[in-house]
Amino acid sequence: MKTPNMIDAKKRHHNKIEYTKYNKDIAKFGNGKKFFVRTYGCQMNEHDSEKIRGMLLSAGFIPADDILDADIIILNTCAIRENAHDKVFGFLGVLKHMKQSKDLLVGICGCMAQEEVVIKDILNKYKQVDFVCGTHNLDNLLSIIKEQIDTKKRQIEVLSYEGDIVEDIPVLRDSPYSAWVDIIYGCDKFCTYCIVPYTRGMQRSRRHEEIVSEVEELVKKGYKEVTLLGQNVNAYGKDLYSDYTLANLLSDVADTGIERLRFVTSHPWDFTDEMVDIIAKRDNIMPYIHLPLQSGSNKILKLMNRRYTKEEYLKLYNQIREKVKDSSITTDIIVGFPGETEEDFEETLSVVNECKFDGAFTFAYSPRENTPAARMEDAILEEVKMDRLHRLNEIINKYSNEANQRLLNKTVKCLVTSLSDKDKNKVCGYTENMKLVNIVGDKSLIGKIVNVKITDAKSFSLDGEYIK
Ligand code: 5AD
Numbered sequence: 219m220k221t222p223n224m225i226d227a228k229k230r231h232h233n234k235i236e237y238t239k240y241n242k243d244i245a246k247f248g249n250g251k252k253f254f255v256r257t258y259g260c261q262m263n264e265h266d267s268e269k270i271r272g273m274l275l276s277a278g279f280i281p282a283d284d285i286l287d288a289d290i291i292i293l294n295t296c297a298i299r300e301n302a303h304d305k306v307f308g309f310l311g312v313l314k315h316m317k318q319s320k321d322l323l324v325g326i327c328g329c330m331a332q333e334e335v336v337i338k339d340i341l342n343k344y345k346q347v348d349f350v351c352g353t354h355n356l357d358n359l360l361s362i363i364k365e366q367i368d369t370k371k372r373q374i375e376v377l378s379y380e381g382d383i384v385e386d387i388p389v390l391r392d393s394p395y396s397a398w399v400d401i402i403y404g405c406d407k408f409c410t411y412c413i414v415p416y417t418r419g420m421q422r423s424r425r426h427e428e429i430v431s432e433v434e435e436l437v438k439k440g441y442k443e444v445t446l447l448g449q450n451v452n453a454y455g456k457d458l459y460s461d462y463t464l465a466n467l468l469s470d471v472a473d474t475g476i477e478r479l480r481f482v483t484s485h486p487w488d489f490t491d492e493m494v495d496i497i498a499k500r501d502n503i504m505p506y507i508h509l510p511l512q513s514g515s516n517k518i519l520k521l522m523n524r525r526y527t528k529e530e531y532l533k534l535y536n537q538i539r540e541k542v543k544d545s546s547i548t549t550d551i552i553v554g555f556p557g558e559t560e561e562d563f564e565e566t567l568s569v570v571n572e573c574k575f576d577g578a579f580t581f582a583y584s585p586r587e588n589t590p591a592a593r594m595e596d597a598i599l600e601e602v603k604m605d606r607l608h609r610l611n612e613i614i615n616k617y618s619n620e621a622n623q624r625l626l627n628k629t630v631k632c633l634v635t636s637l638s639d640k641d642k643n644k645v646c647g648y649t650e651n652m653k654l655v656n657i658v659g660d661k662s663l664i665g666k667i668v669n670v671k672i673t674d675a676k677s678f679s680l681d682g683e684y685i686k
């Protein structure tokens with residue numbers, strides 16, 4: 219058993235990163251048993267779940283269409299806010315009941331696995347968990363499961379260290395049109411509210427040759443869209459001590475001929491002029507940028523250790539708006555950070571009014587154990603946080619709606635990704651600048667990039683008609 223340790227998780231010695239290959243020599247012990255993987259949290263987790271499914275498939279397990287049919291259920295968890303924890307612990311209650319009526323293995327992966335407090339709870343209270351595999355040794359998942367099956371003993375294997383890079387992990391992708399591709403793991407920013415630098419380890423970049431060749435393979439397979447992933451993609455290459463940056467990577471990946479290239483998440487601190495210029499210049503780099511603001515008050519930004527001021531954020535924001543044609547910019551904002559006064563919050567509102575974001579993910583601050591902000595004084599009352607969140611959301615929704623209204627009667631290109639959940643005569647797709655469109659059309663459009671005339675605009679989606 220190896221359990222996590224937050225002190226080790228925080229260390230950064232910037233040792234040379236080990237690049238290794240996935241060890242494919244694992245017995246086919248799945249024997250047709252069915253698996254179900256449930257994902258919580260961000261796109262990085264979505265992609266890790268594709269790796270979990272890929273590894274299970276390679277060992278002879280098969281996907282279950284319904285969770286009730288599964289013989290093995292893995293929860294790929296998120297630790298970013300308390301409610302992410304609550305959802306997982308709540309669901310473990312449901313799984314406890316399921317285990318009473320059938321043979322079922324339950325496993326935990328992802329960021330929660332990296333938390334000391336969570337592992338203590340699992341050891342003491344959640345006996346229904348059969349195995350835990352941390353984020354740093356995900357490539358070892360099959361050995362952990364096999365050991366559990368062979369010994370019938372609970373396996374907890376979590377490492378708290380800076381992390382390596384393992385290439386060639388099998389992937390079972392969710393979509394045949396749009397793919398996630400990791401470019402950088404971990405984070406060294408240590409924003410004071412954030413648990414990610416502890417759960418995901420040191421910032422470390424994949425080699426650009428590996429990334430480009432992965433995208434070349436995807437193009438050959440007919441993929442239309444690739445999204446480059448990282449907690450902070452703009453820091454790409456910094457740990458490799460070369461001059462090769464995200465700007466170079468975007469240019470090289472765009473050269474593969476992939477029709478749509480995206481990237482998330484950006485950090486304003488590392489966003490250079492060259493990056494803005496390459497996004498503006500290349501037609502297949504999509505004009506959509508997720509640029510977290512977090513707060514509009516310089517005092518709070520400093521307490522958050524965000525490394526930029528409101529003025530610097532606005533300068534970058536305006537530069538992107540000016541240079542990147544028809545761009546859309548979304549953001550993340552936290553309200554109720556310790557010490558946030560009404561005036562600080564109003565400064566956030568004033569930045570929102572100035573930027574008129576296309577959309578935003580807004581959050582009430584949630585203290586994360588062992589992060590610096592959790593030790594700060596002047597906690598904000600829950601009802602004050604909720605009131606601010608509500609006021610912020612009203613303004614955010616107003617601007618999302620306005621941004622969508624600007625597309626009314628325009629013809630835009632959409633990558634159609636699926637049938638509409640609500641209406642069988644419609645399909646769903648995304649515009650170049652990442653707006654969701656419900657399109658009148660049939661399933662033959664799925665997987666294609668088509669012209670769509672926008673006929674109606676709401677706060678969170680658009681309606682449109684396929685134009686031949
Ligand atoms: N409380 C609330 N929101 C948080 N985020 C990260 N940590 C916390 C926290 N402790 C938000 C940030 C980040 C997004 C992914 O989640 O806005 O950008």
Ligand code: SF4
Pocket residue numbers: 405406407408409412413414415449450485
């Ligand atoms: Fe967390 Fe800040 Fe790193 Fe984003 S940049 S993952 S908010 S520490």
